[in-house]
Amino acid sequence: MIRSLGIHGYRCFDRFEMGDLGRVNLLVGTNNSGKTSVLEALSFLRWVQAPRFLWAGMLRRGEMLPIETGDAAPGQELDVRHLFRGRELAFGRRFDVTVNGAPGFACGIGRVAESADPAQPLFPAERASQVRGPLVLALEGAGATDRLGIPLTGRGGLADAVLFSRAMLLDGAAPPASLNFLSPESLPSQVVNSLWGAIALTPEEAFVVDAMRLLDPEIERLAVLNPIGYGDGRTRAGVLVKRRGSDQRVPLGSMGDGMWRMLSLAMALATARGGTLLVDEIDTGLHYTVMADMWRLLTETAERLDVQVFATTHSFDCVHSLASVCRDVPGAAGRVSIQRIEPERGTAIAFSEREIVIAARQNIEVR
Amino acid sequence: MAGRRHTKMLLVEGLDDRAAVANLLDAVVPWGDRREDWPVDIRPTLGVELLLAPDFIRTQLKSAEARHLCVVLDADDDPSNRWARVRREALDAFPGLPDELPADGLVASTLGSRGRTPPARRSAGRSRPEASIRCRRTPARSQAGFATSLNCDSRQKDRAPPADTMGVSGSELWGVV
Numbered sequence: 001m002i003r004s005l006g007i008h009g010y011r012c013f014d015r016f017e018m019g020d021l022g023r024v025n026l027l028v029g030t031n032n033s034g035k036t037s038v039l040e041a042l043s044f045l046r047w048v049q050a051p052r053f054l055w056a057g058m059l060r061r062g063e064m065l066p067i068e069t070g071d072a073a074p075g076q077e078l079d080v081r082h083l084f085r086g087r088e089l090a091f092g093r094r095f096d097v098t099v100n101g102a103p104g105f106a107c108g109i110g111r112v113a114e115s116a117d118p119a120q121p122l123f124p125a126e127r128a129s130q131v132r133g134p135l136v137l138a139l140e141g142a143g144a145t146d147r148l149g150i151p152l153t154g155r156g157g158l159a160d161a162v163l164f165s166r167a168m169l170l171d172g173a174a175p176p177a178s179l180n181f182l183s184p185e186s187l188p189s190q191v192v193n194s195l196w197g198a199i200a201l202t203p204e205e206a207f208v209v210d211a212m213r214l215l216d217p218e219i220e221r222l223a224v225l226n227p228i229g230y231g232d233g234r235t236r237a238g239v240l241v242k243r244r245g246s247d248q249r250v251p252l253g254s255m256g257d258g259m260w261r262m263l264s265l266a267m268a269l270a271t272a273r274g275g276t277l278l279v280d281e282i283d284t285g286l287h288y289t290v291m292a293d294m295w296r297l298l299t300e301t302a303e304r305l306d307v308q309v310f311a312t313t314h315s316f317d318c319v320h321s322l323a324s325v326c327r328d329v330p331g332a333a334g335r336v337s338i339q340r341i342e343p344e345r346g347t348a349i350a351f352s353e354r355e356i357v358i359a360a361r362q363n364i365e366v367r
Numbered sequence: 368m369a370g371r372r373h374t375k376m377l378l379v380e381g382l383d384d385r386a387a388v389a390n391l392l393d394a395v396v397p398w399g400d401r402r403e404d405w406p407v408d409i410r411p412t413l414g415v416e417l418l419l420a421p422d423f424i425r426t427q428l429k430s431a432e433a434r435h436l437c438v439v440l441d442a443d444d445d446p447s448n449r450w451a452r453v454r455r456e457a458l459d460a461f462p463g464l465p466d467e468l469p470a471d472g473l474v475a476s477t478l479g480s481r482g483r484t485p486p487a488r489r490s491a492g493r494s495r496p497e498a499s500i501r502c503r504r505t506p507a508r509s510q511a512g513f514a515t516s517l518n519c520d521s522r523q524k525d526r527a528p529p530a531d532t533m534g535v536s537g538s539e540l541w542g543v544v
Contacts, residue, residue, distance in 0.1 A: 340431060355426040362410075362423075365372070366432045 047141030077157030110138030178275025288317035323360030
């Protein structure tokens with residue numbers, strides 16, 4: 001379990017600490033306070049997935065350099081300067097993520113000697129100060145061998161295809177992922193299809209169907225078909241449900257955003273056993289009347305599957321429904337926390353389960 | 368809650384206390400008819416035991432909105448005990464608060480500009496760095512009491528309130544019952 005997290009130099013954070021973390025943690029704060037950045041920092045802690053989450057985060061944020069004209073085969077380049085506080089592209093810039101007081105992940109602009117293995121960059125900066133070599137994006141994980149250098153282009157960009165291939169190489173050699181990151185856009189059908197392979201005919205299949213029943217109690221069964229032939233994988237094709245009293249197979253995509261969101265949430269949780277689930281804007285698409293049940297199911301299942309959950313929200317209803325679960329459902333100490341992110345403070349404001357209940361009863365604004 | 372959100376909160380024990388405090392304040396500061404027009408949001412709780420329950424004031428201090436938090440308590444029943452319970456709740460933000468509330472009051476600040484001064488926290492953001500706490504007890508000529516004003520706003524300067532008065536002065540809230 002992650003009990004405390006430190007972020008130094010990543011995006012809007014100079015030095016930021018978050019402590020008293022629980023099994024389920026809800027991150028709140030104003031717009032642009034860095035909630036998604038905290039989720040991203042958490043995602044880097046699993047080394048084999050770190051390059052992929054780095055790549056996905058920059059793409060999601062649209063952090064690309066302009067495509068140069070005249071290039072025979074123009075490739076997309078990621079603008080890595082945005083990863084670092086101050087947005088400067090300079091040798092030695094770095095950010096660090098610590099977990100429970102120990103180094104967890106580091107990323108910086110390093111160098112590699114001309115003849116050296118690019119996968120072994122000179123990093124941190126002190127060791128590379130005497131070397132004149134090309135710049136690389138240097139990554140370090142917590143393990144002794146967790147080191148990776150990815151060459152930067154002449155203008156300091158990171159070729160999208162290069163990072164993607166490195167990420168897939170690392171990811172493909174790893175055991176099944178136990179860290180899932182659910183963005184506000186939820187899961188594309190190709191990912192749903194991939195995750196379903198780990199869920200079908202296991203006890204977690206019933207959990208996923210139960211989660212769907214929070215929104216539509218008439219759902220009896222769920223089937224996920226191979227989306228090939230049903231679109232390009234980015235549609236919501238391939239997921240069908242059977243409702244009580246009807247012989248029709250109903251495409252889930254025809255039933256509204258909330259249904260797809262709940263499916264994504266349930267599947268991401270069910271496949272994160274023993275790991276971490278990160279959910280950006282967890283309330284997306286969900287009506288306030290189902291949020292308490294969603295939290296109850298999520299906290300119970302996270303406990304059962306030994307998953308630690310970090311989610312963000314702006315929603316008043318989302319906070320208060322979590323408070324109702326804290327009040328009504330007994331749980332172990334340290335089960336739930338709310339963390340308010342204020343980057344200028346340096347430390348998140350942590351609310352314990354008891355404080356969450358008091359805040360809800362007294363109409364104290366925690367966001 | 369619709370309308371303007373208050374940044375100044377004043378916690379009292381009950382509805383009677385809210386009326387009494389509002390009447391006192393009305394004599395010295397403009398007081399609107401609607402709650403959102405009040406210069407301070409006076410919030411009654413369900414009695415002193417709830418107000419002094421573990422984590423209650425501590426949670427109020429963590430509010431995203433409150434920049435000033437004032438707690439008004441009757442001190443006619445074991446004031447030392449009540450101070451001890453306020454102190455316990457405020458210790459996170461004001462380490463070093465004295466066990467006993469001095470007879471002539473207390474101004475404590477993490478800046479250390481006046482009165483007894485708990486040591487400033489060194490780690491950035493552990494508490495609002497310029498927060499101050501000020502407490503004052505009235506003479507026992509009538510119903511005695513003390514008010515604790517917890518200044519949560521790092522932008523405010525540390526100023527001691529006048530004695531035996533109550534009101535809102537500029538952006539600083541202080542009070543004595």
